[in-house]
Amino acid sequence: MTAAGDGPWLDDAAGRLVRPFTVSDGRTRPTIAxxxxxxxxxxxxxxxxxxxxxxxxxxxxxxxxVSVAEVAAHLKLPAAVTKVLLSDLVDCGALTMKPPAFHHQPTDRSLLEAVLDGLRRQL
Structure with missing residues (x-):
């Protein structure tokens, strides 16, 4: 006797058929930061x-x-794999890349307070 979920996986239920590391040809590090x-x-x-x-x-x-995180979410791929794919596209001139505005101070207090204020207004 089989359970209800033991049937064949079809379409989206099967999930990704290609492992993420094969998408990046096994590379785990992007060529650019x-x-x-x-x-x-x-x-x-x-x-x-x-x-x-x-x-x-x-x-x-x-x-x-668009941010790298958003691209990863749209592609449904891990961020590390997405970074490799995006670096390929930057290397061949199909994409441009801009670091985040707070690249040198990611813990800027005024930025964190603004985020916290925005979150509080949403709740």
Missing amino acids: LDLMSQVMATGSAPFGYLGPEHAQALDVSRAP
């Missing part, structure tokens, strides 16, 4: 060479400035 808050944006230049479908999806998401 990317922070989760770094902003990326497509340049409009066509990338040269073969790029996988995840690269194309990242370019599509990056038509307007």
Whole structure:
């Protein structure tokens, strides 16, 4: 006797069929320093060479400035894998990258207080 969830996995229930590390060809480190808050944006230049479908999806998401964390969420990939894909696109000139504005002081007190105030207003 089988339980209700023991049937065959179909479509979205099956999850990702390709392991994330194969998307980045086994690479775990990007060629450029990317922070989760770094902003990326497509340049409009066509990338040269073969790029996988995840690269194309990242370019599509990056038509307007978007953070690395947001791209990872849209692609449903770990941030480390997304950073490798985005660094490929920056290297070939298809994306530009801008570090976060508070890159040198990520714990700026006024920024943290503004975030806390905004959260309190939402609750």
